[in-house]
Amino acid sequence: MDTSAILKTLLGASSIQGIGQAANANTDTVKNVLSAAVPMLLQGVSQQANNSSTAQGITQALADHAKADTSNVASFLKGVDLSDGAKIITHLLGKNATGEIAKAAGTTSSTAKSILSAAAPLFMSLLGQQTSGTSASSLGNLVTSALGNANVASLIGGLLGGSSSSSGSSSNSSAAGSLLGGLMGLLK
Numbered sequence: 001m002d003t004s005a006i007l008k009t010l011l012g013a014s015s016i017q018g019i020g021q022a023a024n025a026n027t028d029t030v031k032n033v034l035s036a037a038v039p040m041l042l043q044g045v046s047q048q049a050n051n052s053s054t055a056q057g058i059t060q061a062l063a064d065h066a067k068a069d070t071s072n073v074a075s076f077l078k079g080v081d082l083s084d085g086a087k088i089i090t091h092l093l094g095k096n097a098t099g100e101i102a103k104a105a106g107t108t109s110s111t112a113k114s115i116l117s118a119a120a121p122l123f124m125s126l127l128g129q130q131t132s133g134t135s136a137s138s139l140g141n142l143v144t145s146a147l148g149n150a151n152v153a154s155l156i157g158g159l160l161g162g163s164s165s166s167s168g169s170s171s172n173s174s175a176a177g178s179l180l181g182g183l184m185g186l187l188k
Helices: 002-008 013-025 027-047 055-066 073-078 081-094 097-107 109-130 136-149 153-161 170-188
Strands: none
Touching: 002 027, 002 109, 013 073, 013 097, 013 109, 027 055, 027 081, 027 097, 027 109, 027 136, 055 081, 055 109, 055 136, 073 109, 081 097, 081 109, 097 109
16 A cells, blocks of 8 residues: 555645645645544554454455545545535544644544545545455555555655745644644554
């Protein structure tokens, strides 16, 4: 599984802009929320995939989302199903994670929920395309291995720092790096 390819698409300029439009949020807020949430989303998939009672369900959900055409991210995000995204977030992160992510990202819970609801279907589609054909029993090992082999915090910090053309990008990148360091410590 190529974690960096998923992150490059999910955190690319067109995705950030499209998620912002779908969630009615500015790009800096989208970046802050996603930098807090993406490691947690990957960990959520790993936990679902490594649980015998939820492994088949997450495998099927990824297969279903993999069918979506993400070749034009802007077009995909214009038609994103926010209610599906909200369900994904609840399954992967639980009911209270949105508030924690909002606090870490410096925004409101409702804004974080909107951003995550827009981003989650894209995340699932990209991850599903990367894991296509993987059995439920192998998915957990694949995602866990990808998390262990990829420095997700470094990838996110690099992508978000490089995707912004605003004068505040270095401070946003530093804040994202600090935020990710703390969150990644929680996920170990």
